[in-house]
Amino acid sequence: MGETVRAARAGRVAEGLRVYGLIVVMWIKSTMAYRASFVMTTAGNFAATALDFVAILLMFSRVDALGGWTLPEIAFLYGLSGIAFGLADLAIGSMERLGRRVRDGTLDTLLVRPAPVLAQVAADRFALRRLGRVVQGALVLGFALAHLDIDWTPLKVLLMPVMLLSGAAIFSAVFIGGAAFQFVAQDASEVQNAFTYGGTTLLQYPPTVFGKELVRGVTFVLPLAFVNWLPASHILERPYPLDLPDWVAFTPPLVAVACCALAGLAWRAGLMSYRSTGS
Amino acid sequence: MGTGRLYAAVAVGNFRRYATYRAATAAGVFTNTVFGLILVYTYLALWDERPQLGGYDQAQAVTYVWLGQALLSTLAIGGGGFETELMERIRTGDVAIDLYRPADLQLWWLASDVGRAFFQLLGRGVVPFAFGALAFDVALPSDPVTWAACLVAVLLGMVVSFGIRYLLALSAFWLLDGTGATQMAWLLGFFCSGMLLPLNVFPGMLGEVVRALPWSSLLQAPADVLLGRADPVGTYLFQGAWAVALLAAGRLVQSAATRRVVVQGG
Numbered sequence: 001m002g003e004t005v006r007a008a009r010a011g012r013v014a015e016g017l018r019v020y021g022l023i024v025v026m027w028i029k030s031t032m033a034y035r036a037s038f039v040m041t042t043a044g045n046f047a048a049t050a051l052d053f054v055a056i057l058l059m060f061s062r063v064d065a066l067g068g069w070t071l072p073e074i075a076f077l078y079g080l081s082g083i084a085f086g087l088a089d090l091a092i093g094s095m096e097r098l099g100r101r102v103r104d105g106t107l108d109t110l111l112v113r114p115a116p117v118l119a120q121v122a123a124d125r126f127a128l129r130r131l132g133r134v135v136q137g138a139l140v141l142g143f144a145l146a147h148l149d150i151d152w153t154p155l156k157v158l159l160m161p162v163m164l165l166s167g168a169a170i171f172s173a174v175f176i177g178g179a180a181f182q183f184v185a186q187d188a189s190e191v192q193n194a195f196t197y198g199g200t201t202l203l204q205y206p207p208t209v210f211g212k213e214l215v216r217g218v219t220f221v222l223p224l225a226f227v228n229w230l231p232a233s234h235i236l237e238r239p240y241p242l243d244l245p246d247w248v249a250f251t252p253p254l255v256a257v258a259c260c261a262l263a264g265l266a267w268r269a270g271l272m273s274y275r276s277t278g279s
Numbered sequence: 280m281g282t283g284r285l286y287a288a289v290a291v292g293n294f295r296r297y298a299t300y301r302a303a304t305a306a307g308v309f310t311n312t313v314f315g316l317i318l319v320y321t322y323l324a325l326w327d328e329r330p331q332l333g334g335y336d337q338a339q340a341v342t343y344v345w346l347g348q349a350l351l352s353t354l355a356i357g358g359g360g361f362e363t364e365l366m367e368r369i370r371t372g373d374v375a376i377d378l379y380r381p382a383d384l385q386l387w388w389l390a391s392d393v394g395r396a397f398f399q400l401l402g403r404g405v406v407p408f409a410f411g412a413l414a415f416d417v418a419l420p421s422d423p424v425t426w427a428a429c430l431v432a433v434l435l436g437m438v439v440s441f442g443i444r445y446l447l448a449l450s451a452f453w454l455l456d457g458t459g460a461t462q463m464a465w466l467l468g469f470f471c472s473g474m475l476l477p478l479n480v481f482p483g484m485l486g487e488v489v490r491a492l493p494w495s496s497l498l499q500a501p502a503d504v505l506l507g508r509a510d511p512v513g514t515y516l517f518q519g520a521w522a523v524a525l526l527a528a529g530r531l532v533q534s535a536a537t538r539r540v541v542v543q544g545g
Binding site: 051066186189211 | 300302303305306307309310313314316317320321323325328329332456458459462463465466469470475476480482
């Protein structure tokens with residue numbers, strides 16, 4: 001019995017990924033029909049996200065350290081947060097449109113299709129131009145790695161891709177949780193921005209900048225600290241925020257799995273509570 | 280109906296229209312407060328390192344952050360006012376109908392945008408500002424004259440912001456698709472208004488250039504009046520000059536554009 005349920009669930013996940021892939025390919029094709037427009041919007045996306053790094057550079061034109069961290073160290077945090085968030089935004093950033101779909105009733109179209117709703121909503125209007133953000137984050141990370149004198153160990157090298165992927169998964173969970181909330185709130189999609197864009201902005205600065213309560217909140221309540229603060233502290237050999245033990249730097253994958261599971265439950269609850277506008 | 284009353288009615292109507300989106304307003308207040316919080320901590324770290332940076336002390340820097348959060352949507356610093364609607368009307372050709380109305384196109388949209396701005400000031404601006412003032416050490420003036428002077432600078436900022444975005448919207452007559460122009464306006468608005476970092480913190484020449492541009496009327500000017508760092512009359516002259524120049528440019532571009540409207544009259 002349990003076996004068949006598990007097999008059915010695995011089948012559903014595979015089906016979801018297949019549907020997601022199909023819709024994504026369709027949107028990429030439609031984007032590429034207007035190549036010049038794609039290049040311009042990607043460049044625009046790049047410039048728009050680069051703006052907050054420009055702010056950091058401007059700050060460092062007047063000071064040598066911020067919260068005790070140097071520019072390359074902050075660039076390290078910035079790059080990691082930018083790539084992790086950029087990947088999540090690229091994969092499922094369109095989910096923030098869910099509120100509009102609930103409001104104008106077009107979500108119904110997705111419900112009657114024989115494919116997982118989450119996959120359809122996540123792939124809806126897939127925007128390849130969001131690669132601009134990932135590229136920008138990667139460039140800043142490259143700058144950081146070139147200027148930092150890190151004492152590399154195999155464990156630290158391994159931690160890099162692991163933390164990027166876990167970070168992307170944690171941000172994805174935030175996107176899904178936010179979308180689930182919009183089933184209830186409908187036109188309050190901006191609340192989500194506080195946690196997604198706000199979260200990535202927060203992580204661009206060292207934890208020493210922020211008040212203890214805020215750091216506690218983003219460690220134990222909304223575990224954004226696991227995206228970069230904790231693993232990066234290990235790599236840079238900096239004291240951990242909140243004096244946490246050494247091993248927490250290696251827990252981001254576990255935190256990511258837990259976040260995604262919770263977000264999945266929230267999504268299901270949201271979808272169950274959905275009542276069409278009937279229009 | 281007198282013309283003054285017509286435009287007042289347009290402004291009031293748009294105020295009411297924005298007031299109906301209650302959940303969106305509450306969400307905006309929440310988000311502005313969260314971003315204000317993050318910014319305040321980074322500014323405090325910056326001013327810890329360099330006290331009196333840009334001539335502000337810590338309390339003034341914190342006040343600046345919360346004023347920025349209050350004015351962000353009021354003055355549509357990153358865009359997000361009437362301009363998307365006007366661009367859409369230009370793209371579809373509906374603007375032809377507006378031109379037949381017995382009202383001035385520019386004044387009509389100005390009135391509607393002022394209505395929107397007042398709602399955003401009360402609906403989205405006051406709460407984050409009050410939160411900031413209660414939760415942090417701020418530098419607020421004690422005499423009502425300075426508050427009133429700041430309010431006048433905000434009003435002039437509304438007109439300057441409108442002037443910039445009116446030109447932006449009219450660009451749709453030539454570009455049809457406003458995505459690129461809107462994004463540029465967003466970038467310039469954030470960078471040059473002082474939303475990113477107070478303009479007096481910008482180094483050297485760059486600082487002088489950005490302070491001379493119209494965007495400095497949006498946040499830097501009202502902030503310096505509120506913090507008692509600028510002479511109100513001089514600030515008003517600067518803002519007023521930009522307002523007049525931008526509105527006049529808007530008129531010129533409008534008359535050039537309306538000669539093209541026949542082509543788009545779908």
